[in-house]
Amino acid sequence: MDRYILNTIDLSKTYRSNELVVHAVSKVSLQVKPGEFIALVGPSGSGKTTMLAMLATLLESTSGHIYIDGEPFDDMNQKQRAKFRREKIGFTFQDNNLVPYLTAIENVELMLRLNKIYSTSEAKRAKDLLLRLGLDEQINSLPSQMSKGQQQRVAIARSLIHDPRVVLADEPTASLDTQRAKQVVQIFSDLIHEEKRAGIMVTHDLRMCKYVDKVIQMVDGSINRIIDEPADIDVLAGTSEFDKLSTPALL
Numbered sequence: 001m002d003r004y005i006l007n008t009i010d011l012s013k014t015y016r017s018n019e020l021v022v023h024a025v026s027k028v029s030l031q032v033k034p035g036e037f038i039a040l041v042g043p044s045g046s047g048k049t050t051m052l053a054m055l056a057t058l059l060e061s062t063s064g065h066i067y068i069d070g071e072p073f074d075d076m077n078q079k080q081r082a083k084f085r086r087e088k089i090g091f092t093f094q095d096n097n098l099v100p101y102l103t104a105i106e107n108v109e110l111m112l113r114l115n116k117i118y119s120t121s122e123a124k125r126a127k128d129l130l131l132r133l134g135l136d137e138q139i140n141s142l143p144s145q146m147s148k149g150q151q152q153r154v155a156i157a158r159s160l161i162h163d164p165r166v167v168l169a170d171e172p173t174a175s176l177d178t179q180r181a182k183q184v185v186q187i188f189s190d191l192i193h194e195e196k197r198a199g200i201m202v203t204h205d206l207r208m209c210k211y212v213d214k215v216i217q218m219v220d221g222s223i224n225r226i227i228d229e230p231a232d233i234d235v236l237a238g239t240s241e242f243d244k245l246s247t248p249a250l251l
């Protein structure tokens, strides 16, 4: 039994379009233990979204291996992959892709229905999760009737409701004000720790890093730096060290 929920070995992705070859992710080996919440930071174009999309099994790698819950994803056929993805992985991307003609609660319940685990008690869990994310008044609202930040919180609820082993989020707080962002990341962190999931959040906001267990910085498609004790990271805010971690200009 693999002691990691997520384990990648030399994972790489090269995009080729016409003459252009981009090594977006180069030989990244990354391990995430049960109950571990990781922030993936780094300059724009450093390969964070590409990495997340491969971990979400939505994007085929060029080379390397991914093991999820000890199982080699590379060995699965299309049907096994689809089932595995639906059951084991929860993700939110920046454009949250809520179904426009379903309400907040219906969007969350959709994941239960797709996984064929819908029941009255599960539906209550969906409602409780939306309440926990501060969406009391939006439960029956359509995405078009909600702010970007509210939609993002619905997407977070949707990514967690089917009890996935792996939770991946690409800039989940990008549309939220600082106070709300902190609350959301704190809840995210609790839901990952409580259920011993593996969580990875891409963020440009280092203030969010104090809620994670580890910060991994990517530069030019590779892991450049790992910070094991990020609780004090906001002490760095406003310093050149902070800028080096988060912004492209100074690298």
Ligand SMILES: Nc1ncnc2c1ncn2[C@@H]1O[C@H](COP(=O)(O)OP(=O)(O)OP(=O)(O)O)[C@@H](O)[C@H]1O
Pocket: 015, 016, 017, 022, 023, 024, 042, 043, 044, 045, 046, 047, 048, 049, 050, 051
């Ligand atoms: N579909 C694609 N085709 C070709 N190149 C791509 C594609 N997607 C991403 N890239 C390139 O791969 C590199 C990594 O992109 P990626 O989106 O993973 O970066 P990122 O770290 O998420 O950046 P950001 O912080 O701006 O979201 C960039 O150079 C980007 O231009």
Ligand SMILES: [Mg+2]
Pocket: 048, 049, 050, 170
């Ligand atoms: Mg990105």
